[in-house]
Amino acid sequence: MKALIAALLLSAAPAMAFDIDAMSDDEKAAFGEAVREYLMANPEVLIESIGVLESRNAENAAENDKLLVSQFQDEIFSDDHSWVGGNPDGDLTVVEFIDYRCGVCRRFNQEVHDLVEADGNIRLVMKEFPILGQDSDSSARFAVAVKQEAGDEAYMKAHDALITLREPATLENLKAIAVDIGVDAEAVVAAMNTEAVSEVLRKNHQLAEKMAIQGTPTFVVGDELLRGVPQAGLTATVNEIRARQEG
Missing domain, CATH: 3.40.30.10 (Glutaredoxin)
Structure with missing residues (x-):
């Protein structure tokens, strides 16, 4: 779940890119708790992030379909x-x-x-x-x-x-x-x-x-x-x- 939240946040704001795998276990735990607290207080951010992710996925699918049409x-x-x-x-x-x-x-x-x-x-x-x-x-x-x-x-x-x-x-x-x-x-x-x-x-x-x-x-x-x-x-x-x- 934390990985999904991180992916959604990154999809909505690429400038926030960081390497979560480089964190220590304590840092990961603290980060996860901070994210949870923020999203509980601001649930609209998660909804917005999901919308951005779905929009990008739809755009990618449409581009892939155009490639298929061109190929065949x-x-x-x-x-x-x-x-x-x-x-x-x-x-x-x-x-x-x-x-x-x-x-x-x-x-x-x-x-x-x-x-x-x-x-x-x-x-x-x-x-x-x-x-x-x-x-x-x-x-x-x-x-x-x-x-x-x-x-x-x-x-x-x-x-x-x-x-x-x-x-x-x-x-x-x-x-x-x-x-x-x-x-x-x-x-x-x-x-x-x-x-x-x-x-x-x-x-x-x-x-x-x-x-x-x-x-x-x-x-x-x-x-x-x-x-x-x-x-x-x-x-x-x-x-x-x-x-x-x-x-």
Whole structure:
């Protein structure tokens, strides 16, 4: 605990740097008691120090995430298998790692589409990242198979159907979606377990692992990685990131 207090004090005031290990046992005891007495009398100092430490940790994490985006930018923005929509020549690319059975992904799906449509200058990339069980995997395989068999327009129809599907992602329900969106149901279902589809999901999972992405939705906006939906809202956050990059 004393070490933690010392670390917090040092993080809040670097000028106070000293080597606590150079103290004698009596000096350490006296120092610990003095710190305790001071913090008991001024608890707001500890709260402030913790806030500074958390802020610095958040800044370091954001910088590390930027390095990850830079390191894997080709796989993130320019792979040969992900669906790309919005404005292909837009000034900002938004990438979403998505699981069709993810409740948060479902709630924010319309906001993503509204943002892209209203902005008009966003390039949108979708990456299937099924992590919530068999229905997630089946849904992702169906979406990728539709793209490979019937193209990008059919993929987006499948995407919209899957993100609102309340029933289990059984083959029967997936075939019904295929019929509704006007693609060959048998061909798509037959393609779901092919190596071509498996390779797409494998590459997405490998990329997520390299970037320490463990949940959905996860967004990459320009050079910044957003782990989850930002509290300020996606539209406001995208506008802030664009302004930073333009500045």
